[in-house]
Amino acid sequence: MVTIKDVARQADVSVATVSRVFSGANVVSTETTRKIRDVAAALRYTPHGGARSLITRKTNTIGVLLPDLYGEFFSELIRGIDVAARRAGFHILVSLSHADRSEIEEAMRAMRGRVDGVLLMSPHVDAESLSNIPANLPVVLVCSASGGSEVDSVTIQNFRGARAMVAHLISLGHRQIAIIKGAAGNYDSAERLRGYRTALRDAGISVERALEVDGDFTEAGGHAAALQLIGRNPRPTAVFAANDCMAIGALSAFREQGVRVPDEMAVGGFDDIPLARYMDPPLSSVHVPICELGERAVVRLLDAIGCKNAGDHKRERVATHLVIRRSTAGEAVPSHEVTNA
Amino acid sequence: MVTIKDVARQADVSVATVSRVFSGANVVSTETTRKIRDVAAALRYTPHGGARSLITRKTNTIGVLLPDLYGEFFSELIRGIDVAARRAGFHILVSLSHADRSEIEEAMRAMRGRVDGVLLMSPHVDAESLSNIPANLPVVLVCSASGGSEVDSVTIQNFRGARAMVAHLISLGHRQIAIIKGAAGNYDSAERLRGYRTALRDAGISVERALEVDGDFTEAGGHAAALQLIGRNPRPTAVFAANDCMAIGALSAFREQGVRVPDEMAVGGFDDIPLARYMDPPLSSVHVPICELGERAVVRLLDAIGCKNAGDHKRERVATHLVIRRSTAGEAVPSHEVTNA
DNA sequence: CCTCCGGATGTAAACGATTACATTTTGGTC
DNA sequence: GACCAAAATGTAATCGTTTACATCCGGAGG
Numbered sequence: 027m028v029t030i031k032d033v034a035r036q037a038d039v040s041v042a043t044v045s046r047v048f049s050g051a052n053v054v055s056t057e058t059t060r061k062i063r064d065v066a067a068a069l070r071y072t073p074h075g076g077a078r079s080l081i082t083r084k085t086n087t088i089g090v091l092l093p094d095l096y097g098e099f100f101s102e103l104i105r106g107i108d109v110a111a112r113r114a115g116f117h118i119l120v121s122l123s124h125a126d127r128s129e130i131e132e133a134m135r136a137m138r139g140r141v142d143g144v145l146l147m148s149p150h151v152d153a154e155s156l157s158n159i160p161a162n163l164p165v166v167l168v169c170s171a172s173g174g175s176e177v178d179s180v181t182i183q184n185f186r187g188a189r190a191m192v193a194h195l196i197s198l199g200h201r202q203i204a205i206i207k208g209a210a211g212n213y214d215s216a217e218r219l220r221g222y223r224t225a226l227r228d229a230g231i232s233v234e235r236a237l238e239v240d241g242d243f244t245e246a247g248g249h250a251a252a253l254q255l256i257g258r259n260p261r262p263t264a265v266f267a268a269n270d271c272m273a274i275g276a277l278s279a280f281r282e283q284g285v286r287v288p289d290e291m292a293v294g295g296f297d298d299i300p301l302a303r304y305m306d307p308p309l310s311s312v313h314v315p316i317c318e319l320g321e322r323a324v325v326r327l328l329d330a331i332g333c334k335n336a337g338d339h340k341r342e343r344v345a346t347h348l349v350i351r352r353s354t355a356g357e358a359v360p361s362h363e364v365t366n367a
Numbered sequence: 368m369v370t371i372k373d374v375a376r377q378a379d380v381s382v383a384t385v386s387r388v389f390s391g392a393n394v395v396s397t398e399t400t401r402k403i404r405d406v407a408a409a410l411r412y413t414p415h416g417g418a419r420s421l422i423t424r425k426t427n428t429i430g431v432l433l434p435d436l437y438g439e440f441f442s443e444l445i446r447g448i449d450v451a452a453r454r455a456g457f458h459i460l461v462s463l464s465h466a467d468r469s470e471i472e473e474a475m476r477a478m479r480g481r482v483d484g485v486l487l488m489s490p491h492v493d494a495e496s497l498s499n500i501p502a503n504l505p506v507v508l509v510c511s512a513s514g515g516s517e518v519d520s521v522t523i524q525n526f527r528g529a530r531a532m533v534a535h536l537i538s539l540g541h542r543q544i545a546i547i548k549g550a551a552g553n554y555d556s557a558e559r560l561r562g563y564r565t566a567l568r569d570a571g572i573s574v575e576r577a578l579e580v581d582g583d584f585t586e587a588g589g590h591a592a593a594l595q596l597i598g599r600n601p602r603p604t605a606v607f608a609a610n611d612c613m614a615i616g617a618l619s620a621f622r623e624q625g626v627r628v629p630d631e632m633a634v635g636g637f638d639d640i641p642l643a644r645y646m647d648p649p650l651s652s653v654h655v656p657i658c659e660l661g662e663r664a665v666v667r668l669l670d671a672i673g674c675k676n677a678g679d680h681k682r683e684r685v686a687t688h689l690v691i692r693r694s695t696a697g698e699a700v701p702s703h704e705v706t707n708a
Numbered sequence: 709c710c711t712c713c714g715g716a717t718g719t720a721a722a723c724g725a726t727t728a729c730a731t732t733t734t735g736g737t738c
Numbered sequence: 739g740a741c742c743a744a745a746a747t748g749t750a751a752t753c754g755t756t757t758a759c760a761t762c763c764g765g766a767g768g
Contacts, residue, residue, distance in 0.1 A: 074480030077754035101441040108463040139415030418724035
């Protein structure tokens with residue numbers, strides 16, 4: 027590997043001068059600069075990021091710790107994060123599939139000295155209770171429960187979104203409304219369930235546990251849950267799936283069983299993934315600006331990295347809105363979408 | 368930030384001893400070890416990864432350079448990469464949305480000193496022509512054209528998969544078979560197109576440019592392309608979409624226009640994303656083990672990092688296989704899948 | 709002609725760890 | 739108790755940079 031010393035030697039200057047050329051301190055004579063650049067190009071020299079960040083104490087990298095995440099949600103989130111990070115000249119160090127507390131702590135420690143801050147998405151662990159992590163490392167929670175206000179966090183409007191979807195179903199005249207719940211122990215799941223129940227109560231409809239079936243955010247889970255619901259007596263006339271994947275699984279189950287959507291069964295999802303509008307019938311959903319979620323989280327983190335004002339930790343929510351398509355609205359709704367912020 | 372020196376001072380030993388405790392050289396007396404661990408825990412000390420990798424000359428990190436990638440493909444690929452990397456104790460540094468050569472080179476330089484090797488997916492740029500990158504940095508190409516054998520690469524069996532799908536359509540009696548092409552200039556696109564044409568020729572069917580419509584790998588693109596095809600005279604009886612997203616867009620277009628699938632129009636996709644089986648009708652596709660693709664690429668890269676045998680660069684392909692569902696096969700095919708390696 | 713100043717460059721000390729080598733301690737053997 | 743190997747620990751160089759400080763040099767001002 028060719029280092030700054032090799033360049034210095036060949037260009038017949040000191041390493042300091044070479045360093046000054048590459049670190050942008052605009053203080054080296056144009057002639058020397060040219061000479062150094064030539065030598066560097068010939069040698070294929072590139073500054074060593076690790077060494078650089080050791081002395082400058084900035085890695086220009088943010089760590090991203092995620093749980094098991096699938097499909098669209100994951101890719102959009104990363105995209106948002108990468109876009110915002112790159113805009114600020116930051117890289118992202120990604121670590122996936124962290125479930126329990128010890129794994130998270132382990133991953134965070136591994137990141138010490140490699141990142142300037144961490145984005146942590148931990149829907150199962152109350153991240154505040156993380157104890158054994160490097161001190162002074164800025165952290166922003168994404169879509170996670172954060173008991174107090176001890177830490178920055180960015181989440182989505184799960185509660186409002188779910189409540190709006192269920193209110194929409196109610197407004198269509200449905201009274202027997204089921205929910206296919208998200209993965210157990212998950213923060214988003216819990217909030218969406220809460221929104222569902224609140225909407226029912228607000229309309230004076232009693233909340234029945236029999237209409238709350240378990241799900242796991244996968245198509246297969248939604249499919250299985252839908253089969254259960256078909257057997258219920260009385261059979262619900264509408265179902266709210268806690269995410270689109272499950273809604274899609276449910277749609278296919280209803281189709282197989284000859285249950286017509288939306289006539290016999292209205293179906294609403296959550297997330298509004300790109301595919302939702304291409305379903306048959308097109309799926310009503312709660313739109314989540316996932317990409318923006320990632321961006322906002324990064325912005326917040328960069329903020330925390332910049333100034334050490336340990337004081338003002340904020341809890342921020344990105345807005346969701348209802349997107350009504352045919353899976354809930356019947357033929358009455360025109361094919362262009364009705365949205366409702 | 369607390370460093371190894373702080374721990375050494377408080378534990379009343381030298382930094383060397385502390386280092387030995389944390390780097391696993393099992394040579395420190397149990398009592399000293401305990402004392403050091405206690406102090407470290409009290410101080411919340413974590414070794415500084417950057418400093419460590421500077422002297423050991425290993426970052427235990429691999430860089431991942433990707434183009435604009437969406438949905439399932441992206442998330443599965445990253446998952447595969449992360450799984451394999453973590454298994455070997457490696458982290459991944461991700462950088463997205465690199466299009467042209469200069470962006471790629473820039474990103475690779477930025478990674479110098481932060482990674483031990485790079486996974487590069489560059490479907491548009493002939494990566495071999497990359498010149499201005501750090502010397503000696505192991506690289507493995509993923510799903511990219513690699514002219515000669517100067518570099519390791521892992522791709523998928525685009526050609527075979529596409530040919531098999533089109534052969535399947537032919538075997539069902541179709542003669543007017545259209546293709547919705549992938550993004551222009553894309554390696555996978557080109558290979559799948561080649562497979563399509565070869566299958567036609569093998570069956571003695573003439574290749575007609577009018578049946579090759581442009582696409583871009585998105586649902587909207589597939590939708591638009593399908594509308595075009597409906598207008599063709601004679602109208603094709605089958606269409607092969609170069610990926611599932613486009614196939615799904617096409618399905619929805621056919622549905623809207625009252626073109627029955629598969630009776631009036633058979634539809635085949637590529638990728639076999641999880642949602643494919645939940646479409647109406649369930650979508651026939653070419654299964655791609657995306658996760659495995661990522662894993663294999665990492666394994667290959669770790670190999671290259673381990674031994675400096677610059678000699679034997681290999682080109683590897685992960686196998687695809689046909690998954691036949693109702694979108695091509697009509698009601699004749701039972702609901703459990705027919706697969707065909 | 710001397711001073712002084714500023715621009716260009718060099719010298720050397722960090723950054724936070726690892727590790728070869730040197731040194732000290734320990735404990736077993738005679 | 740002396741001796742010696744082995745075990746435990748310390749010393750200091752090193753990784754590839756950045757940067758405060760020192761140095762050098764030429765020219766402007768007096």
